[in-house]
Amino acid sequence: MKLKQISFLNCELVEVDFSEADLSNGKLVGCDLTNSKFDYTNLEGADLSKSYGLILDPETNKISKAKIPQSQLGGLLLKYNIKIIQDQ
Template sequence: MSQYFENNIFNAEDFSHDSSSSAEFVGCQFIGIDFSEFNFSKLKFLDCTFSECNLSNVSLKSGVFRGVSFKKSKLIGLNWTETTTLASCTYSDCIMDYGVFQSMNLKGFSFTDCKMMEVEFGDCQLVKASLRGCVLRGSSFNKTNLSEADLRGSTEYFIDVRYTNIKKAKFSMPEALGLLSSLDIVLE
């Protein structure tokens, strides 16, 4: 049985949902909830906000996330490719290690001040995306379109410019010097 919620505010004390049923949440806020053992399969979130929540290792299979904001939340080990829809989402001050976005269209997405170690962005469309102030150690950008993306203030990334489109992308020094490491050149 499908449930519908609009403009509700949920916190750890009052959130309960039977994870075997489908539900649609529109304009809802989720504050301080540990969803780590929760199944997000077949749930729809439209224009919702997750603040200080733990969604680590949840199943996103057939889930819908449109216009969703994640703030100061743990999103560790999520396979975003399993969602039916992932559109116009923003992530601010989140821990997103070991996530998978491979081959997704993330045009215009915003990742700000996030810790994103070992995240798979291979073959993604990150055109005009913001990855400002992120820690990107071990994240993969192979064959990714980063044209006009903003990586200012981000650290610990490796981007092979031979296989990644970085046309008009914005970087900060001294981290931008790392872009030369894939060119097999000698700097003195």
């Protein structure tokens, strides 16, 4: 599905299937993405700032130049089953 430059602001996008969608240059700002599925999704240039619950595989999704909150970086590494700790 082509959803280029779409805007979702402060939305609940829980359990949404974004598989194979083109969300390039879109805005998913301040959204709850809990259990949403990103599989072969184009998120190039997308703004996901202030969003949470994000889990996606950077190897199967296009994420170049996407804006992703630092707090959500663990969701990009989940498949590796590693524990992320804060520096002290």
